[in-house]
Amino acid sequence: MATTEDKPATKEKTSSWKDSIYNPRTGELLGRTASSWGLILLFYLVFYAFLAGMFALTMWVMLLTLDDYVPKYRDRVPNPGLVIRPNSLDIAFNKSEPLQYSGYVKHLESFLERYNETEQEKNEECIQGEHFLQDDTEEMTKKACRFKRSFLSLCSGLSDTNFGYSEGKPCVLLKMNRIIGLKPRGKPYISCAIKKDDPVQMHYFPREGLIDQMYFPYYGKKAHESYVQPLVAVKLLLNKEDYNKELTVECKVEGSDLNNNDERDKFLGRVIFRIKVSDQLPAHPEAAALLFTVNSSVYPAPALPSRGYTVSTSSPS
Known part of the structure; x- marks a missing residue:
């Protein structure tokens, strides 16, 4: 049988595990407050939007140099198969x-x-x-x-x-x-x-x-x-x-x-x-x-x- 001294220790471990996911006293979720999560999400949103914009810009510039009718670069006319x-x-x-x-x-x-x-x-x-x-x-x-x-x-x-x-x-x-x-x-x-x-x-x-x-x-x-x-x-x-x-x-x-x-x-x-x-x-x-x-x-x-x-x-x- 568990002694009366073991019960508080078990309750403390359970409380500590739950607090690591959500702490009702500080309002933290996974160790971060709502404002902290908001700033991180905002950063990644701006970061990936910038990368997507750079990719779209480079693709647009490249497509401007291509011809819809013939290849842009042809060093020779190859023989057909x-x-x-x-x-x-x-x-x-x-x-x-x-x-x-x-x-x-x-x-x-x-x-x-x-x-x-x-x-x-x-x-x-x-x-x-x-x-x-x-x-x-x-x-x-x-x-x-x-x-x-x-x-x-x-x-x-x-x-x-x-x-x-x-x-x-x-x-x-x-x-x-x-x-x-x-x-x-x-x-x-x-x-x-x-x-x-x-x-x-x-x-x-x-x-x-x-x-x-x-x-x-x-x-x-x-x-x-x-x-x-x-x-x-x-x-x-x-x-x-x-x-x-x-x-x-x-x-x-x-x-x-x-x-x-x-x-x-x-x-x-x-x-x-x-x-x-x-x-x-x-x-x-x-x-x-x-x-x-x-x-x-x-x-x-x-x-x-x-x-x-x-x-x-x-x-x-």
Whole structure:
């Protein structure tokens, strides 16, 4: 049992602990009076307001020196990189299974929406073979040359909404990065090669993979709002010997002064990607006879060899 002498000591400790938070005798909260807390809060309020004002002032001064249309400092016009669509450097699918290549098809269709006829009507019919030079007035909206998806012919997705993937002859789209003020000399075109002993035939759209000069120069995103990059479509005409193999494809920009052999940058004026097309039948043959829908058009699945039973398919309407 606690003695009577211990009780005052315990009460004194409890009172001391409470007083450290709030002392009713002096009116102090956490050891400070109300006026002391007010002065501290006022100091930090003024201090941080000053810092915020200094930050806003320096940002405002810096933004005054920037141009909304072009970068302020450009020591040189760099060479453009080359990129492909669908947005993958490893393309692999089974041509007999629509679900495996539907993602590539949807990506290409979405990417080409800006190249539709209705979108390109607002752009200009330009003179081929000449740079489309315009007034350098910064606040003037620049005109852009038309590039219709129909220029891509068999790889436009108009006549073949599967872009050749269902027949094992896929299309890939190539474009150069946009660079303000770039005016390449000569007649730039894109050429692709597969790293294997036997060459693979390819079709280029537009013809010969040409990138016309009329799509240069580019004036920047704000001034050139309706600008679309010229595309080159490459249709890989693979055959049975090429199926079930991983093929490495290298595409380069040729025929101009653009750099395409910088060992420090593998994507400068070129791009390397891998593609593997399989022709194996699905694990469940019945599934191959099902109709599949792409972009509201119905296509029948490929015919199956006889395995002791008959699978019927429908013809497209």
